[in-house]
Amino acid sequence: MTEEDLINEAKKEPRWGQHRYLIMVSSSVLAAFILVIISMYIYNNSGAAQLDLSRPGYDASVRQQASQSTDDFMSYPDSGELDQPALDDFKRLYDKQSKQATGIDAFGDDVLSDESLQIEAAK
Amino acid sequence: MKMTIKDKILFIFFGAVVACLAVSISASAKDSSNLSQSQADMIVQNCTQIQATLSSIHSSDALLRVNRGQTYELIASRLMSPMNTRIAANNLDGASLIQLTSDYSDDLSDFRDTYISYERQMAKTIRTNCHKSADSFYQNLVKTRQLRQEVHEYVVDINKGIRDYEKAFDSFRKMLTLKGSTE
Numbered sequence: 001m002t003e004e005d006l007i008n009e010a011k012k013e014p015r016w017g018q019h020r021y022l023i024m025v026s027s028s029v030l031a032a033f034i035l036v037i038i039s040m041y042i043y044n045n046s047g048a049a050q051l052d053l054s055r056p057g058y059d060a061s062v063r064q065q066a067s068q069s070t071d072d073f074m075s076y077p078d079s080g081e082l083d084q085p086a087l088d089d090f091k092r093l094y095d096k097q098s099k100q101a102t103g104i105d106a107f108g109d110d111v112l113s114d115e116s117l118q119i120e121a122a123k
Numbered sequence: 124m125k126m127t128i129k130d131k132i133l134f135i136f137f138g139a140v141v142a143c144l145a146v147s148i149s150a151s152a153k154d155s156s157n158l159s160q161s162q163a164d165m166i167v168q169n170c171t172q173i174q175a176t177l178s179s180i181h182s183s184d185a186l187l188r189v190n191r192g193q194t195y196e197l198i199a200s201r202l203m204s205p206m207n208t209r210i211a212a213n214n215l216d217g218a219s220l221i222q223l224t225s226d227y228s229d230d231l232s233d234f235r236d237t238y239i240s241y242e243r244q245m246a247k248t249i250r251t252n253c254h255k256s257a258d259s260f261y262q263n264l265v266k267t268r269q270l271r272q273e274v275h276e277y278v279v280d281i282n283k284g285i286r287d288y289e290k291a292f293d294s295f296r297k298m299l300t301l302k303g304s305t306e
Contacts, residue, residue, distance in 0.1 A: 049242075067190050095289075107271055
């Protein structure tokens with residue numbers, strides 16, 4: 001097969017067939033780009049972004065302070081007889097978690113006051 | 124259809140009332156984000172420090188959201204729901220506890236949604252250039268405060284929900300103990 005035959009054979013290929021590798025790579029990149037946009041949209045709108053402590057902009061130290069495990073939070077069994085010991089058991093578990101949960105006055109607005117941020121109007 | 128003079132007067136009167144209301148609402152909104160010249164100067168002067176403080180609050184809030192949120196979710200999923208299921212399985216009346224759990228879940232859902240808005244607004248405030256546009260920065264800060272206040276109100280509601288469930292459980296327990304002693 002001569003060089004001329006090879007050129008003639010290549011010319012017989014449809015136009016897209018001549019650039020199929022380029023088309024394949026471009027469509028892969030485009031598909032990846034679209035998937036990244038979709039996943040970023042879901043990440044930002046599902047509330048996952050707000051729970052992601054590894055995001056840029058957060059102090060690195062906060063990651064270590066996050067509760068790593070929920071194993072110490074005892075689960076109350078959802079089956080069995082409801083006798084006095086079972087009720088006492090629930091009361092004990094609930095009291096412990098209730099105190100922990102309600103013990104902190106979270107998200108008080110005083111930290112964002114003019115006074116706290118030192119932008120109080122001069123008197 | 125032709126309007127009579129009486130209709131026209133009524134129309135003008137209601138138009139004026141609506142306009143007055145719109146002006147007063149707009150004025151009260153402006154009042155809360157009114158920035159004096161001395162405050163604007165302080166914002167520009169302390170801009171870097173304010174931004175650092177806000178970033179620190181942003182980080183600590185994220186941590187608080189993760190830890191508090193986890194505790195709130197677990198109280199519902201590991202304590203309230205199993206107890207309600209167990210009450211139902213024992214053919215006892217736990218309607219009030221189920222209602223309180225449902226209210227608690229609603230508050231928790233509102234807390235999650237409001238926190239997302241608050242976090243976005245906080246990030247927007249941090250991104251605002253307070254050196255160049257103190258006024259715009261302050262307006263964003265006021266919005267952030269309002270959303271933080273909303274988040275705080277939901278936290279108060281959630282805490283109330285936890286305590287209410289506890290009280291309802293105590294009543295349920297008392298009722299069950301009395302029932303047991305009479306049988």
